Amino acid sequence: MKHETSAERRQINYLDAIVQAQTEELERDSRVIMMGEDIAIYGSGDLIERFGPTRIWAMPISEASFTGVGIGAAIAGLRPIVDLNIASFMYLASDQIINQAAKLRFMTAGKVSVPIVFRVCMYYGASIAAQHSDRPYPLFMNVPGLKVISPSSPADAKGLLKAAVREDDPVVFFEDSKLWNVKEEVPTDPDFLVPIGKADIKRVGSDVTLVAISGAMRPTLEAADALAAQRISAEVIDPRTLKPLDMRTIVRSVEKTGRLIIIENAHRILGAGAEIAAFMAEEAFESLRKPIIRLTSPDVHVPFSPVLEEALYPRKEQIVAAAKRLLT
């Protein structure tokens, strides 16, 4: 896998990066197909015109089964990207994702291979209430056989989604709608890939380690800027892949800083932060100079009213305050 290839880069946003990744992979490999509700019309640019209906499959509202159809197609030689649209629709499809996609290679001793990507959007913070607003990646981190990715930057979104399509295992790609309009320079090389299972240090620092997941990266980077203005040097790490989780990079950082804050927008109970904190307690205890802090959503559903929902997710001010608490 190539980390960086030709130098050419273009400024695009997170959502465009995802569409670009899909288009390039459809272009590269005729076994790649896309399946999802309304994808012939919405959200995928001109894919139907470019690739036609045998590559771009508009699905009836049958999440449980079209996910399984994708899995069957993957077993039989295709490499589908199943777009489940809003993340909470995954619950309908979870039997097929967990009982079939995640287990078949193991249960058949490798005779069956399921090269498939489930693309799901965590579309929260938009006043669409609890049934459309979940961040369910911790549930799927608990399933052996799956890989789970959750990029926070446009380049990572592009490189990881492309890597996922080329992967021979089922990958759940959690995109975060809070990041859709984030822009950065993204490599144009059609073979630009970001390796699955490698964390990225988004900002080097020495006083405190901030591990931020997906949409929580935005306030975390703002907090790191604010802390820098107060002469506090924060190291910011994006795991990028939640399963397998690159704990080594986090341990190394904690060995340097002795302080750890984990920031995520999922629920507190058994979130990614809980797993990271437990691992650090086991493997990096001697390096920790202060207790670990988790900043998460509380264990409550997303309310409809914007004023209630806003209060749920960790904000820059809370991250700054937590870091200062660890440094006093």
Added chain:
Amino acid sequence: MENSMPVAQEQQREIYRRMVRIRRFEEEGTRLYMAGEIPGAYHASIGQEATIVGACMALRDTDAMTGTHRSHGHPIGKGADLKALMAELMGKSTGICRGRGGSMHLADASVGIIGESAIVGGGIPLATGVGLSSKVLGTQLVCLCFFGDGAVNQGTFHESLNMASLWKLPVIYLCENNGYAITTSVAMSHGQPNIALRAQSYGMPGIVVDGQDAGAVLDVTAAAVARARGGKGPTLIEAQTYRFDEHQVGLVVPGTPYRTLEEVAKYKAHRDPIVLFRRVLLSNGIAANELEAIESEVATAVAEAIQFARDSPLPDVAGLYDNLYSRPLETASP
């Protein structure tokens, strides 16, 4: 029949051979299970052999298939070797899934099985996806999807048949209607008990066939396969069959019997698919000693499979993580 007589006779002998292979395999498997040589749960296909073999014989070797929790018979019906199947039942390293799948998951890829789903109805979308792949890749491959009467009430049945009809996918949905989902009868669980009639809702043919008549099952499945391969889309076949044993070997169902002893005895005495087919073969002029030779050849093959399984090593715990992913994960700990 359009076939010339020798060809038809050869096919009939093969149907008989495979049905007897399933019966002997299951009888011996039941015995081994009761003796503690096979762990877990054991769901035998005894009584349903004609449906399984009749349908499988309509396929090409390269065609795909999915099974259920009651699927020892399906790979055998498609022509699988018995050794790796018996070794899998015993949880041995030489098993078809190296001891990772067991009784409910004898997924023999060498005969086109892409998975046997012990989640009722779970294999129906997978089979539909194989059909979609066949269409996209132009492979001319057909998928035969087995499921029971209970699975018809799962959402995956309805959603999948709708999609297969919409896109004219080459899938044969074959319902082995043995009358009971464990103890729940079709009458107790289906608002409309005619399973084949459900096909009308999805715009595909729905055919009822006597599942104890291997020849009849072969004929209707062959027609459905031809239709599927010709691009005309899926068919739902309801094969009316009967499970001779309890849902699970050794299961004692408490309370009032959900099916009467008379009903079970009647099927065993008058509707045994192997007895019925043997009669057909004899009346077609196949000699009794030929059939006896098949029976004895099968008994030897099953005995050899048992010996192979017994002699095989158990899996090594060191390989526990094998095939969890396409390649081993790098260890996450520093």
